[in-house]
Amino acid sequence: MTTSDDIGPDPSLLLVDDDQAFVTRLAKAMEKRGFAPVTAESVAEGSRIARETPPAYAVVDLRLEDGNGLDVVEILREARADARIVVLTGYGAIATAVAAVKLGATDYLSKPADANTIAAALLAQGDAMPPPPENPMSADRVRWEHIQRVYEMCDRNVSETARRLNMHRRTLQRILAKRSPK
Known part of the structure; x- marks a missing residue:
């Protein structure tokens, strides 16, 4: 502290x-x-x-x-x-x-x-690297956050988001319907 x-x-x-x-x-x-x-x-x-x-x-x-x-x-x-x-x-x-x-x-x-x-x-002083985070986001959470960010950037348009993420629209809809991973 x-x-x-x-x-x-x-x-x-x-x-x-x-x-x-x-x-x-x-x-x-x-x-x-x-x-x-x-x-x-x-x-x-x-x-x-x-x-x-x-x-x-x-x-x-x-x-x-x-x-x-x-x-x-x-x-x-x-x-x-x-x-x-x-x-x-x-x-x-x-x-x-x-x-x-x-x-x-x-x-x-x-x-x-x-x-x-x-x-x-x-x-932090000088070029000292900060310690790694104690509770980093999981890879699933990072992926989910990225999808959410692109979805918001596309004004919540599922088809446009799916196109930009190069994924099937139905797959994206299933991901968006789920809760965020831990």
């Missing part, structure tokens, strides 16, 4: 996520770990906070209702070069991870990520 000694003299933390329940829980958890969190639920609000009072740490969701979280990362990096920024997303892809790091993100984590993992990423 992190302590305030690990955090340093400035514990300011900006949390930007449009999932109000998640950002509230994360703020409470990070406060218990010694951070001083401020939350925002949009690119506009996160950008305003980043300009006015740039925090030492930030956790930014990639996809927000009013735009891309990378815009907040870019503004924060310009406002405070030493900020440690972690980008969170439920839609992990190599291209977005590369873009996040190029814009100045310190790390890139896939959701669901717990407070311990996020704190470890924020406080």
Whole structure:
């Protein structure tokens, strides 16, 4: 568990996520770990906070209702070069991870990520590799999440999703009808 000694003299933390329940829980958890969190639920609000009072740490969701979280990362990096920024997303892809790091993100984590993992990423020093996750997603869960993401990108059109995933439409319908694997 992190302590305030690990955090340093400035514990300011900006949390930007449009999932109000998640950002509230994360703020409470990070406060218990010694951070001083401020939350925002949009690119506009996160950008305003980043300009006015740039925090030492930030956790930014990639996809927000009013735009891309990378815009907040870019503004924060310009406002405070030493900020440690972690980008969170439920839609992990190599291209977005590369873009996040190029814009100045310190790390890139896939959701669901717990407070311990996020704190470890924020406080990681140098090029130290983070430890592997204690409870990684199963291969079935990763596959299911990918199918769900493509399904949403296709506006929940089963035929178009099946075409893009190169699978039979009925097979896709059976997968979509089941609960998500653990």
